[in-house]
Amino acid sequence: MKNLFLFLTLLVLSVSAKAQEKSQDTTKIEILDEVLVKSVRVNATSPITHSNVSQEELEKRNLGQDIPVLLNYLPSVVTTSDAGAGVGYTGIRIRGINAQSTNITINGIPYNDAESLGTFWVNLGDFASSVESLQLQRGVGTSTNGSGAFGASINILTDVISETANGELSNSFGSYNTRKHTLKFSTGKLNNHFEIAGRLSQIKSDGYIDRATSDLKSFFLQGAYVDEHRLIKAITFSGHEVTYQSWNGLEDLDLLEDDRTFNTAGMYTDEDGTVRFHENEEDNYKQDHYQLHWNERINNNWSTNLGLNYTHGQGYFEQYKEDEDFADYDLEEVVIGGETINTTDLIRRRWLDSDFYVVNANVNFKKNMLNMDFGGSYSVHDGDHFGEIIWARNASNSEINDRYYDGNGNKKDFNVFTKATIKLNEKISLFGDLQWRLVDYKTTGLTSDRYELKVDENYSFFNPKAGITFKLNDLNHFYFSYARANREPNRDDFENNENVKPEQLNDFELGFRHQSDRFIINTNLYYMHYNEQLVLTGNIDNVGNPIRTNNGESYRLGLEVEAVINPLKWLTIQPAITLSSNKNKKTVVFQDGSLTDLGETNISFSPELIASNALVFEPLDHLQVSLLSKYVGEQFMGNTDSDASKLDSYFINDFNMSYKIETNAFVKSITISALVNNIFNEEYISNGYYYTYDDTWTVPGTTTTIEGAGFYPQATRNFLVGATLKF
Incomplete structure (x- = not known):
């Protein structure tokens, strides 16, 4: 309650750095670059x-933190960071919906991992520096490519063509030895048709959590041809991340209180009984993307887009493991001096080597009161999963580069959709969207726990959507929409559940928007009804992946309000608030040896209150000073409403400053930026995990359910400062 009172007190003094849309001239010729994302x-x-979030808005806070952290002040968003400071492995939940249920596309190309359905932003180091704009759709949204949006989607448009040659050099430094170095260039239009542009980046950080280091190298390169009716873009981008693991969290409450940065990853005891840490307990992964886009405006009514993509990912994570059983690695017992040895300390690597192919095709027709899109996408994912022992104290019968498990996942995804917006008159417009999606998923071989995973599933999903917009006048309009989404389980779901089912969502949205010169407000009421929603159990597997399970019927009911208020020319206030109720309609658990019906319970990781606000001062030309505030209410990490699974509410404030100096010299402008995160030094936790196990040995004949939890502490007060030179 204390944090809630503080937030409400400062609600008019803080901020959601969200983008607001301006009225658009519908007669303006559409920028060809935007065709890349028009269909989604x-x-x-x-x-x-x-x-919507623009490049300009991202730039003010883009000092090295990942994209989820830069989106932290959008409505209904909760973010977290394994390393605690927003660099490395970061996550985002929207309306309580986990990353596996959020669809991500880059230039209309699916980015979610095809098997896990998750998004690993760590593989896109400094990608915010190559983003022209992005759009976050809450709810099911419109039909998109790749794994279906099951409550939220984020689509990203990369840098558009520059008319003139330019260069950019950006450097930032801050707490935990964090630093970012970025070099960008563009040739501008050569011969009025061609452009080559690119970016080279490196981000390094020691992390807030002990040894949670990050070394992120990346590049972005595009070549483009453009004329009045045509845009052809060849794009390649790559990220190579090396991060020390910090996914264990902290289960020891004494450590959480006295040494909240302690990291158990890599910890072992050597032959002398000394506690040590494996220096290479790291995640090492490289991902290369190649995209080709052909946009064609045939005439004033018709335009087309063809997109091709190939992504190759390869890497591993390394672990030191003590007293591992030979049998778990298909090794034979060893007899030395009459003593039988069947365990060993070892270092293992678990690999993923995958290829991902995509083809997108879209056609747009626009005339008078009708705007229609026809599109489709087909993708193939082929992923090899295997493990190697690279060192063992007792090697048994192992050979160099022996694989102790080997498996494959193959997934084909096909979807077609048609969308139409029809203006019946100046007041009313109708929206319709029909999508048919086919998924074929097969696995062979062994999992990392060395049991056979044999999946052979085919899914056929029909996802209709419809909506109506009523324009009251030039300043106000209302809307209502209905959307259905169906979604397949991911690889981990099949590993952790014998009879896992696909999930279905029916989403109803009722909204009101007002836009005037000094006041913008968007409000919407949503009701999301789920069948067999795959909710987070709170538990994680042995590599930090969240475990999900079907939960029958459930729902999310919420109200979202966001506004932009300009009481003075030099002052902007941007509050946002989400009030929600998120419930499993019936929860039955095995507790203390018997089935227990808990009735209606809260859905895990779904706070009832999320609020943010921004107070933005612009006292001088090119100077912007902002106070950014965020309140997240208490939430449960499991679905049983257990106090042991509760995450306390938190209220944090960030300070952001940006000052631009324009010159007439070779250096056209210098922008100095500063960001102080968590200025009031709050010790807060934004994520964790919860688990139970049955104790049948302490009291023979009696089963007692034991609860446990782990937590991911987030950074206390920390800062980043940087300068960007544009040429």
Whole structure:
């Protein structure tokens, strides 16, 4: 309650750095670059709940932290960081919906991992520096490519073509030895048609959590041809991340209180009984992307887009393991001096080597009161999963580069959709969207726990959507929409559940938007009804992946309000608040040896209150000073409402400053930026895990359910400062 009172007190003094849309001239010729994302985006008057973020808004806080952290102040968003400071492995939940249920596309190309359905932003180091704009759609949203949006989607448009040659050099430094170095360039239009542009980046950080280091190297390169009716873009980008693992969290409450940065990853005891840490307990992964886009405006009514993609990912994570059983690695017992040895200390690497192919095709027709999109996407994912022992104290019968498990996952995903917006008159427009999606998923071989995973599933999903927008006048309009989404389980779901089922969502959204010169407000009421929702149990597997399970019927009911208020020319206030109720309609658990019906319970990781606010001062030209505040209410990490699974509410504040100096010299401008995160030094936790196990040995004949939890502490006060030179 203390944090809630503080937030409400400062609600008019803090901020959601979210983008707001401006009225658009519908007669303006569409920028060809935007065709790349036209099929998966919606416009300002669409009956879809959404927020837009521009490159300019990202730049003010882009000092090295990952994209989820830069989106932290959007409505209904909760973010977290394994390393605690927003660099390395970061996550985002929207309306309580986990990353596996959020669809991500880059230039219309699916980015979610095809098997895990998750998004690993760590593989996109400094990608925010190559983003022209992004759109966050809350709820099911419009039909998209790849794994279906099951409560949220984020689509990203990368850098558009520059008219003139330019260069950019950006450097930032801050707490935990964090530093970012970025070099960008563009040739501008050569011969009025061609452009080559690129970026080279490195981000390094020691992390807030002990040894949670990050070394992220990346590049972005595009070549483009453009004329009045055509845009052809060849794009390649790559990220190579090496991060010391910090996914264990802290289960020891004394450590959480006295040494909250302690990291158990890599910890072992040597032959002399000394506690040590394996220096290479790291995640090492490289991902290369190649995209080709051909946009064609045939005439004033017709335009087309063809997109091709190939992604190759390869890497491993390394672990030191003590007293491992030979049998778990298919090794034979060893007899030395009459003593039988069947365990060993060892170092293992678990590998993923995958290829991902995509083809997208879209056609747009626009005439008078009708705007239609026809599109489709087909993708193939082929992923090899295998493990190697690279060192063992007792090697048994192992050979160099022996694989102790080997498996493969193959997934084909096909979808077609058609969308239409029809203006019946100046007041009313109708929106319709029909999507058919086919998924074929097969696995062979062994899992990392060395049991056979044999999946051979085919899914056929029909996802209809419809909406209406009523324009009351030039300043106000209302909308209502309905959307259905179906979604397949991921690889981990099949590993952890024998009879896992696909999930279904029916999403209803009722909204109101007002836009005037000094006041913008967007409000919407949503009801999301789920069948067999795959909710987070709170537990994680042995590599930190969240475990999910079907939960029958459940729902999310919420109200979202966001606004932009300009009481003075030099002052902007941007509050946002989400009030929600998120419930499993019936929860039955095995507790203390018997089945217990808990009735209606809260859905895990779904706070009832999320609020943010921004107070933005612009006292001088090119100077912006902001106070950013965020409140997240208490939430449960499991679905049983157990106090042991509770995460306390938290209230944090960040300070952001940006000052631009324009010159007439070779250096056209210098922008100095500063970011102080968590200025009041709050010790808070934004993520964790919860588990139970049955104790049948302490009291023979009696089963007692034991609860446990782990937590991911987030950084206390920390800062980043940087300078960007544009040429």
